[in-house]
Amino acid sequence: MKTKHIFLAELAVVLTSSCAVIRPGEVGIKQKLGQLSDEVNTEGTVYFNPLTSRVIKESTQTKNIKLFLSLPSKEGLSVNSEISILYRLDGNKVASVLKNLGQDYESVITSVFRSAASDVCAKFFAKDMHSGMRAVIEDEILNKMRTNLEKQADGIELIAVLMKQIQLPPGLASSIERKLQAEQDAMRMEFVLKQETLEAQRKIINAKGERDAQLIIAEGLTNGIIRIKAIEAFRELSKSNNAKVIITDGKTPLMVNDNQTVTPASNK
Structure with missing residues (x-):
């Protein structure tokens, strides 16, 4: 018992x-x-x-909500994208979240995102979502979501909105690719023209240098220097063991042909 x-x-x-x-x-x-x-x-x-x-x-750890949505653009096109919403719960305010939104609070976050994303993306062109403007769009969506969520519950900390795998309409994607290709071709041609211009400038500078050098040499060739050069040439010829005949009046410079026959230059 x-x-x-x-x-x-x-x-x-x-x-x-x-x-x-x-x-x-x-x-x-x-x-x-x-x-x-x-x-x-x-x-x-x-x-x-x-x-x-x-x-x-x-x-209270960071969570990731993944969505696959078709977002509207300013020109009325639909842009498909994979979305990641990063958020976490504030541990001290979990009771507020549960009281106002219940345990299915992720569905509320998703609904708020859909509304904010539609409003923000409708202000941008489709190509902006595939360019450097994407970060601006993500920030605007995030700020709008925070404003809307704060009206419903306090305790959900939104960290980031990430737009991934943007798929533009086929026609627009082809148009953007052609534009990018044309820009690359233009940049390539600009580079080639710049190289050609630099090469032309180099040749001009070289030609001017050669011309100036010849002018300096020509200005320095006085009759006295020419006679000295002729005497030096005679001396070099006299050192040679080959037989040679030199005929000159002693006044005019000498001309030496390929057969080392020295003849006086004509003085007309």
């Missing part, structure tokens, strides 16, 4: 008390008879009465 009473007492304790383990990156909120507590439980063990209460655990 005593054993039976002990068993009943232990069963009563088990039925009237239980525990939940809160792991790192989580918080726990007690819900008693449908009412959420404002107390936030962090890592550790939380005891509760399973007959009247339960513990709702929510992650």
Whole structure:
């Protein structure tokens, strides 16, 4: 009989008390008879009465919502894109999120994103979503989402909106590719023309240098220098062992042909 009473007492304790383990990156909120507590439980063990209460655990780590949407553009085109919405819950405000949005708060985030994305993307051309303007579009969507979410609940921290794998309409994509190709061809031609211009300038500078050098030499060739050069040539010829005949009047410069026959230059 005593054993039976002990068993009943232990069963009563088990039925009237239980525990939940809160792991790192989580918080726990007690819900008693449908009412959420404002107390936030962090890592550790939380005891509760399973007959009247339960513990709702929510992650405070960064989460990623992936969407595949067709976004409108300013010119009325549809641009397909993969979207990532990065967010996390503020651990101290999880109760506010659950009270206002419930545990299905991700569907609210998705709805807010769809509305914000449609409003923002409609102000930009389709090509902007595939260019450096993408970051601007992402920031505007993020700011609009924050404004709309703050009206509904406090405790969801939006980190980033990322537009990935942008797929432009086929006709527009081909047009952009042709434009980019034309720009590359123009840049290539500009480079070639610049190189040709530099080469032409180099040749002009070389020609001017040669001309100036010849002018300097011509100005320095006086009759006296010419006679000195002629005498030096005679001396070099006299050192040669080959037989030679030199006929000159001693006044005019000498001309030496390929056969080393020295003849006086005509002086008309």
